[in-house]
Amino acid sequence: MALALFSIFNFQFSISHAQINYSETNNLFYHALRTPQSNIDNMAFFPTNNTFYLMLPGADIQLGSPIGVNNFLRYDKKSQNTLIDINTIFDNMSEKNNFRLAANVNLLGFGFKVNNMFFTFNTRIVSNLSFGFPKSTVDAILQGNITETGAIVPEVEMLNGDILNVTSYLETSLGMGYKFEDLGLTVGGRVKLLGGIANIQTDNTKIVFNTEDNVDSVSARMYYEIHLSTFAPYDTNKHQFVVKMGDVFSNLNTGLAFDLGAKYEMGPFTFSLAINDLTAGIHWKNNVSTWTPEGGQGLIEFNGLDVSTILNNGTFNIDSVTTYIRDQISSMTPSREDAGDYWFPIPTKINLGASYSFAKILRAGLLFHGQLDRGLLCKSSSSSGFKQSVSNTFRFNTTLTLGANFYNWAEVIVGNSLVSDGSTFDPFNPGIGIILTPFTIAQLYFMADYISNFYLIESKAVNLKFGLNILIGKGDRTKIEAVKE
Numbered sequence: 001m002a003l004a005l006f007s008i009f010n011f012q013f014s015i016s017h018a019q020i021n022y023s024e025t026n027n028l029f030y031h032a033l034r035t036p037q038s039n040i041d042n043m044a045f046f047p048t049n050n051t052f053y054l055m056l057p058g059a060d061i062q063l064g065s066p067i068g069v070n071n072f073l074r075y076d077k078k079s080q081n082t083l084i085d086i087n088t089i090f091d092n093m094s095e096k097n098n099f100r101l102a103a104n105v106n107l108l109g110f111g112f113k114v115n116n117m118f119f120t121f122n123t124r125i126v127s128n129l130s131f132g133f134p135k136s137t138v139d140a141i142l143q144g145n146i147t148e149t150g151a152i153v154p155e156v157e158m159l160n161g162d163i164l165n166v167t168s169y170l171e172t173s174l175g176m177g178y179k180f181e182d183l184g185l186t187v188g189g190r191v192k193l194l195g196g197i198a199n200i201q202t203d204n205t206k207i208v209f210n211t212e213d214n215v216d217s218v219s220a221r222m223y224y225e226i227h228l229s230t231f232a233p234y235d236t237n238k239h240q241f242v243v244k245m246g247d248v249f250s251n252l253n254t255g256l257a258f259d260l261g262a263k264y265e266m267g268p269f270t271f272s273l274a275i276n277d278l279t280a281g282i283h284w285k286n287n288v289s290t291w292t293p294e295g296g297q298g299l300i301e302f303n304g305l306d307v308s309t310i311l312n313n314g315t316f317n318i319d320s321v322t323t324y325i326r327d328q329i330s331s332m333t334p335s336r337e338d339a340g341d342y343w344f345p346i347p348t349k350i351n352l353g354a355s356y357s358f359a360k361i362l363r364a365g366l367l368f369h370g371q372l373d374r375g376l377l378c379k380s381s382s383s384s385g386f387k388q389s390v391s392n393t394f395r396f397n398t399t400l401t402l403g404a405n406f407y408n409w410a411e412v413i414v415g416n417s418l419v420s421d422g423s424t425f426d427p428f429n430p431g432i433g434i435i436l437t438p439f440t441i442a443q444l445y446f447m448a449d450y451i452s453n454f455y456l457i458e459s460k461a462v463n464l465k466f467g468l469n470i471l472i473g474k475g476d477r478t479k480i481e482a483v484k485e
Helices: 086-091 135-143 318-332
Strands: 052-055 058-064 073-076 081-084 096-114 117-134 155-161 164-180 185-211 218-230 253-266 269-278 282-284 288-293 298-302 334-338 342-344 348-358 362-373 393-406 410-420 430-436 442-449 461-472
Touching: 117 185, 164 253, 185 282, 410 442
Parallel strands: none
Antiparallel strands: 052 096, 052 461, 058 096, 058 461, 073 081, 096 117, 117 164, 155 185, 164 185, 185 218, 185 253, 218 288, 218 298, 253 269, 253 282, 269 348, 282 342, 288 334, 348 362, 362 393, 393 410, 410 430, 430 442, 442 461
């Protein structure tokens, strides 16, 4: 009896909507001027209720997925069981499916005000991970090697493209701002020293399955290129990365970035502009290598298994299975080769905002945030440099916020973002946050932005921000007062 490759997965496939690519920035903080985190997005902002602040460790985490929980889990009332629905999973996938994780972890920061000047210092680790697969992979799983007429396709392309992209770097920044009292104008700038920790990019990854006409054997050809640069050198004798604490900072890949910001106050109105991360990116030149299959291309051939070698007198021979798997994947063993340096870009961001304060109780804000992603991988200066596999993308969103201040010890912010990544538009992405300063000196905050659906099981994206600040000094603290006639 003839067997067809993956025929068990021969479902119907349809695309319901495209996956949108969200920004890593949490926009709810932009008009929260009582918090130090607002000056991360605009260097002209400085907390109005203190003269010194200390930012303790906190995090800004962004999650994105092509599917929500409800797309793969379904509750069956008849059996009272929760089921995994394969059809629903694939039906809700888009042309380019990416699982994204971005994390900005604040290690330590502080700022202080001296007359009309203020200074800031901050250190944080920025990490971005994207794991994805194209529509062709889903099609291959669903359709297998059988056409609609029942004919067998001898070659099935399972994968063709970039799969994994990871970058992580240490950012140390020093900023300064000045307020022109008579003009109502505040300007600021910041310089950032970037230290690349690790950069991993896949390129030209391809998996192709071949079947004989009689379907008696199956083979798979696999090729991949993994471009890697890290602060940890690779020991070719021990075949492992060596981490020496004394060499961590000296082996960081370097880069430089600049932020510029301005704020203009006109009565209850505040207008602002910021351009962040003006940079060519990080120059990855330490421990750069390219990993490819030994022999140029991995090959796996399956002609069936001799059951007698696995089962013997009722016992399971694990050694024979391990040997078989090791022999099959031996051709995919990675081979390392030193590579030339290259530049990896950091997205440049622009913030254009306006807000209106109602008797110091309510603040309504409007923010346009744009982000330019200049591809995933820039060309290397070496002759065998990496290609730039992804074109430039401009992502933007417009966020409306409303913040309510309760006697300076609590502030609640709600908002909604209209998001676009250049090809897909999403008009509904609510956010909510709370800032608590009950004891004057301690400030707790939690923000949830880009919630793609009020029903969390249907949500495909969310940005969470939380942390603790220590505030010293009264600054421009004011109490809420009733408006007199």
